[in-house]
Amino acid sequence: MPDIRDITDPTEFIPEPTTSWWIWALVAASVVTTILIICFIVRKRRTNQTRRDLLDKARAKLSQLKDQSVSLKPEMIATRISVILRQYLETAFEDPALFETNEEFTLRPTALERIHPDIRPQITSHLEQLSELKYEPNKDPDTAHTFVLLLINDAQKILAHSKIHPNLENRN
Structure with a gap:
């Protein structure tokens, strides 16, 4: 008889x-989304912090220049102010103003496009005043120093x- 096995x-x-x-x-989608959000927040904070650091450095340079202004020629001071402003614009707002003459800067249609529209005319006007002082020095030293x-x-x-x-605020 064959073996009977259990079921x-x-x-x-x-x-x-x-x-x-x-x-x-x-x-996976949740993890990727979370990582992207964290990266965006960290990058935004770094950009804002970097812009603040650049602003503080530019202010410090201007204060230092103000202290040295008595011993420097007005043309030299105007040049340094212009360089400080242009360096700040170039690094904080990615504007190539540092590498342009005043004429190139004012004629460039995209000049200061990343900067708030309310402040653009003031920057342009200020750079024009600096350019005038650099290339057309004032004869009266007291007036020039005050200026x-x-x-x-x-x-x-x-x-x-x-x-x-x-x-452009949210693109950083």
Whole structure:
């Protein structure tokens, strides 16, 4: 007589429970989204902090220049103010003003496009005044020194009010 075997347990034939593919896709999408949001927030903070650091450095340079203004020629001071402003514009707002003459700067249609529209005319006017002083020096030293101090104060005010264009604010 043949061997009689017991019935096999049916659980051996049931496949192991697995997680559906769409659950894994949802988890992966959530992780990627979270990482992107964190990167965006960190980058935005760094950009804002960098802009603040650049602003503080530019203000410090202008204050230092104000202290040295008595011993320097007005043309030299105007040149330094212009360089300080242009360096700040170039690094904080990615504007190539540092590498342009005043004529190139004023004729460039995209000049200061990343800067808030309310402050653009003030910057352009200030750079024109600096250019005039650099290339057409004033003969009276007392008037020139007073004018230079006024230009330094104006540059500090311009820096204090400079901000990114509202349409570009969220792109950083």
